[in-house]
Amino acid sequence: MTQTPPPHGTPEHPRVAVRGDARLETDPETARITITVTARGKDRRHTLDDLTRRNHHVLELARSYGQAVEKLETGAFSLTPELTQPGRNEKIRAYHGSVRITAVLNDFTALGEFTTRIADLEMTRVNGPWWGLRPDSPAHAEARRLAVHSAVQRAREYAGALDAHLVALVELADLGAENTAPPAPLAPGAPRGRAAFGGAPAEPAPALDLEPQRQTVYAQVNARFIMSPPKL
Template identity: 45%
Template sequence: MISVRGEATLLVDPEVADLTVVIIAQARDRREAFERLVKRNDEVLSLVRSYGDSIDRVESTGVSVAPELRKGKDEKIRSYSGAVRVRITVADLAILGELLARIAEFEAATIDGPHWRLRTASPVYREARGRAVAEAVTRARDYAEAIGSRITGLIELADTGLTTTSVVPRMARAAGGVVFGARAVPAPAPAEPPALDLEPQQQTVYATVEARFQAAQPDFPTT
């Protein structure tokens, strides 16, 4: 029996990018704060949906409206603040820079992202597994040949791991004074906002398998 491990590492471009947009509103009256929040949320969603099939998914992941108290013992309510969290999955990465720049024009919006990734059902994972199996077979044959034997059958094949990590990101270049990162600050408004020039963060897919093969007895020379 010959036991080996097969490994494969692929460096590929991401397939989608996730953004989280936090929309905020504030007013002295709770209802007014909520109405402002609804209006701003609708504006952001309308913009995102205008990109059609370029957007894979839009999800509202949280809503909050809370009072803010004045300092002191009386605990009087000073105002109300609200927030909506929206998660956006962009399928067409070519429009990502433009979308970010247009969202950044909303003064009451914060952007977190992009977070690059592969799709859950990406064919890259299958390719990585296949390469890992091929590597295991090659290693087993190499060991068998080294002792004058040959592989005659498979005893066991086990999947020991399939992971995805991101390569250290390259810096995204911001145009027109837009700061890209945890906080998006709007630039002076031109007729059309300048698009961010982004370089997608490459993904590393790593797969390993363990295999045991049956091998023929080697013909060792007799002395």
């Protein structure tokens, strides 16, 4: 009858503990941009009307790209009065309105054109893109698989250095695999294209040529094995 090795180390069945690491580079799957629509005026209602019109234009333009824009979300809205010098006779000088929209695209061919067309709109600012992978991207699973292989290979090398071999796996602890895409919105060097406030030009601007930024995925695991008695 074969005796099962104990889960802890013993002189007859020593335990070897290793860490497996993996680093995988892959193409991005999504590109995220933030769009800030603004309006300014002395009349509150007119400012709100301008903001509503511009916001509607942005949303309709984004929806015209169909499945290329896989997510469209409004993040924040504000309408703030700008006051004159503080005091008893202070008055409202103007109203400032803004709406922030986030768009996630999965078609990088359409991305350059979409970004340029948004930037052409009046009183609209565009930031991004920020490239990324989806949480369920196969790249994460592949990185974890490579990390496990790294751990097994490392343990075999340790055992082989003692003229021993691995007998059993007693523990495999996942330390996580995470995408190192730069966090939004202020990661240095992350945005590959940016357009500032401005009015619409007479002719459509050419589409931006945006080169996707390669993504790096890391994975680490801790593994513990039982090995045969070493030859010391």
